[in-house]
Amino acid sequence: MKLFATLVILFAVTMAHAQNMPRRPESTKTNDLSSPLISSPLVQDQIFTNTPIPEGMVWVQRGKAWIAREDNSCEWCGRPMTFKQAAFDKKMTSMWLLEIALTVTDIELGQACLRAGRCREGNPLLGLGSRPAEYGIRLPSIAAGWLATAMVRKGDRNYHVGGMKHWYVFPMIHQTMSTIGLISATMH
Numbered sequence: 001m002k003l004f005a006t007l008v009i010l011f012a013v014t015m016a017h018a019q020n021m022p023r024r025p026e027s028t029k030t031n032d033l034s035s036p037l038i039s040s041p042l043v044q045d046q047i048f049t050n051t052p053i054p055e056g057m058v059w060v061q062r063g064k065a066w067i068a069r070e071d072n073s074c075e076w077c078g079r080p081m082t083f084k085q086a087a088f089d090k091k092m093t094s095m096w097l098l099e100i101a102l103t104v105t106d107i108e109l110g111q112a113c114l115r116a117g118r119c120r121e122g123n124p125l126l127g128l129g130s131r132p133a134e135y136g137i138r139l140p141s142i143a144a145g146w147l148a149t150a151m152v153r154k155g156d157r158n159y160h161v162g163g164m165k166h167w168y169v170f171p172m173i174h175q176t177m178s179t180i181g182l183i184s185a186t187m188h
Contacts, residue, residue: 042068049158058155058162078163080155086163087150095171096146102178103142107134109185119188145170
C-alpha cells in the first residue's frame, strides 16, 4: 500500500505544471550577476588597446561584455604585467625555486631509502623509482606549472585585462606534494 501511495504522489508531482513566478526587479549594479548589462564607460561590448579605462582598474570579462573593476577586487582582477614580469619577479621565482629544491631533496632522500631497501616508490607514474625517471618526469612538470602560472598571472597589459590574483596556490600544491614525499622518506 505504501508503494502504491508513493507512486501516486510521484506521478502527481511529475504531472504538475510549472507556474510563472513574479520577476525580480532589474538591478543597475554591475557586480550583480543577475542584472542586465547597461552600456556605460565601465561596461563595453568589445575592448581595444585604446579603450579608455580609469587608473587602477582592469577589464574583466563577464559573459559577452567587459566590465571595469578595481585592481585586486576579484580573482581575475590582478594587476596586468608582461610575461617576463609575471614569471620572474621575486615572489614567483622564490616560490618555484623552493619547489625545485624540495623536489631534488625528495628525489635524493627517496633514492637513498630505495637503495637501503627501507621503502619503495608509491607513485605509479614514477615506476620503480629510478633517478632519471623521477627527474625526467618531475622537473618538466615543475617547468610546465611555472609557465602555466605565469600565463594566468600576467593578464594583458595592452588591453588592461587583469590576471589571476591567487596564483600562488599552484606552486603551493607542488610544494605540498614534495613535502609529503620528504616526510615519507625521512620516516623510513
